[in-house]
Amino acid sequence: MTDEEGPRAAKRLKSSTGDVARAAKFKRGPEVATRRIEDKKLKGKLRHSERVVSEAQAAAAKVDEWLLPRDAGELEAEGMERTWRFSQQDIVGAVEVGAGRKAFDLQLDQLGPYSLDFSRSGRHMLLAGRKGHLALLDWQRSRLICEVQVKETTHDIKFLHNEQFFAAAQRKYVYIYDKRGLEVHCLRDTTEATCLEFLPHHFLLCSVGATGMLRYQDTSTGQVVASHRTRQGPCSIMRQNPWNAALCLGHGNGTVTMWTPNITTPVVRMLCHHGPLRSLAADSQGRHMVTTGADGQVKVWDLRMLRPLHAYLSPSPADSCDISQRGLLAVGYGRRVQVWKDALSSKAQAPYMTHRLMGGTLRDLHFCPYEDVLGIGHSGGVSTMLVPGAGEPNYDSLVADPFQTRKQRREAEVHALLDKLQPAMIVLDPGAITTVLREPREVQKEKQAEAEAANQARLAEQRGKNEGKKRMKGKNKPSRRQSKRQANIIEERKPGVKARMREQGVSAEFGHKQARPEAEVPADVPRALHRFFKK
């Protein structure tokens, strides 16, 4: 009883800083500043909505504080103990029986090495042996659901929207199987894929492989939504950023590129390592990315600022890495697996846990969602290790429920399809959707000034033109034009013409003939006969 009371009381007594942090978790950005708004109706509406939002946040924080049924797992060392020295046997021995059963070893040394995948609720596990052994397990109950031998090299395997279907990247094509292990589809568009990723909110199956072609295929309609040429050669490292559904691809030249289906070029391209990339992983809120390279570095990146945070050096280049729901980092190389705690936002000094694989060398590792379990695929089969504090202890039944019934699953499938997001909605900042893209004030002013200047220039030019032109009525008549043309010619010739005229004794006045001197006509000649007196 006292054990129950202790932490609760402590919780209650804790200062309000904890509450503030908790409330901050539910905050979706800054409040709207309503003070300067003059429209009273709008102001009232905004204030009301702000109040509603803040009340909802407070309520959510309260729920978070008091009503969630479970606390996260933990591993604490006492005295001279160190957490990384605890072996799996120690931990399994110390935890409850049900939890201890979750650590197991599957010895499958014929068809390995194995890659694996967990379903979104963490209940099911998929195995894919390199030599074509596919298996779907309800691993928490140690039940094999289906098993197939496809007799073909299999590179990768992924669950689709629920545990009913999964996709496997085989030697030539990508195949989709159902939970009985029957081949449902063969995606002949995607050839030689080595990496698969499924975007569950968009129903997009993404694949990249030896051809360096990144393909997005909608699994609800079957359409190929986009296919991008990465132009970086064969690619075998792909992970999604679960926060914005951008795909991160690791390349042989040490770069990481991020892709969305809407843009044919990478939205982000960053040089992460000297030498080829080995693996990468992004955390669930899109804050950090971890890359491991052949140069032996394990680097942590800030995904929002696209900046390196810090780097760790692994004894030999890490082959695989993953980040758990609560931010634990697992890194594996050879026969070793290390788990790091608080290694993303700050630089950790020592690993949280270490583990040595007995069965073989590592191929793939994944944290199981909603469980304190790390699944490891290696050349000798598949094993799991307990990592206290890795998984989110409280699941949301409407998001992913490990104890989902058939009816609930069907309901959830329909709802997921109704809420399916369009591929065009994949952007780097998922909060930008439904907001007005507003330019910064300086840019606005600059643009305004530019437009104003251009307008002024145009007006000035027009005015200059208008002034040059003399607008007078009737000036543009054809006859006038003709005469003007003539006039101009004569005007040009004017000096010469004038000189000649002077020589000939003609008046310089253009167009006026000088009166010729009258011929002598005798006075008695009648007027009618004057014309016969020629000059």
Next chain:
Amino acid sequence: MKVKTINRSEEECTRSRAQDVQKVHRNLDPALHPFEKAKEYTRALNAAKMDRVFAKPFIAALTHDDGITCLARNPRRLNCLLSGSADGDIRLWDVPARRCLRRMTGHTGAVKGVSVTSDGEAAVSCSTDCTVKLWKVPFAPFDGGPIQEEGEAVLEFSGKHAFRCIDHHWERAQFATAGAAVEVWDHERAEPVQTFTWGSDTITSVRFNPAEPDVFATAGSDRGIALYDLRSNTPLRKLVMQTRCNAIAWNPMEAFNFTVANEDCNLYTYDMRRLASASCVHQDFVSAVMDLDYSPTGREFVAGSYDRTVRIFPFNGGHSREVYHTKRMQRVFAVRFSGDASYVFSGSDDMNVRVWKANASEQLGTLLPRERKKQQYNNALLERHKHLPEVARIVRHRHLPAPVYKAAKLRRVQQDSERRKTQHRIAHSAPGSVKIKAARKKKVVAEVE
């Protein structure tokens, strides 16, 4: 060593018996709910689409033998509707059962107005045969079966001229008729108690104010809207508009406001204290508006037009929220809101009274709590995303009959060119020399005391 890992037992997380409801655990941590804005937007789009998909407003048609000229609802009963037709026939309808309870024959001319008394037990009707008749109105019984009794008039009042409209007082045993003059009658007297005239033209519509028992308003074919007080012998004020008003209705919640249905395709809402300018102009019709009726909530009203459509307007909105039409519906002459504001009745030339839902996509019947919640959620989503172009486009979209669509387009072109012309005129005249009259004042010709 202190160690603890997640260990959920299935018994704890699931229901214990098959009869129980499934356990639902929520965790509101934003990390578990990515893409919340995109999801909300998608849901809003879906809600808008659903809203349009389920918009099936037409419920029933109740048939007469001639064109419908007037409708009346019973203030005491939700399920009763009275309709008068051009052949002198009045029918009492049991709306939920869609059957005719009683036919009231006796008028030899077209029935022009029906109104139910305040106690809901009698109705008065007026006709072009210069008579007003008072009928007993039975309540619709709860048991089914076809009832079609012929009804006889209880009282008959004869006037000197053809009547065009009638309105019963909501409190007293009085009613007002409109025709060549406005006359106020008492149930006990054979002759009108009071007679009002102003000018010589016919009055087409009369309505008592729902709050002030002595005040009523009329609209006439002399383009005038007049306000009267029973305590004085002369009309109070009169407003002359550019075109004629066909009908008038008071807002039941803001009883100083009334709306008139005008011949110029628009409706105008006036404040009776300030007649110089309309407080709102409601446009969208493309032909004369024939009748209107306020919802009992006072937040919206329904209007029917000569262009064969029925529209529902918000009381303060310039454009209609909803438009109803069918292939067979002809010119609409009478419209009424039901007493619970959830249905709309329209009577048209094609001898049918049509029953419509006031909210086209509303689900009829009792809603389960979950359905109601979902509906509220959808409405909130639509409200929140209504300014987004894609959502707004879907919500705004209405199919219109081709003639109405074309006429509306033509009207828009005309109005645009008019506006452009005015702008040009302003731009090329001395500042301040062009006076623009607001649309709310434009149609007011004169205000007479």
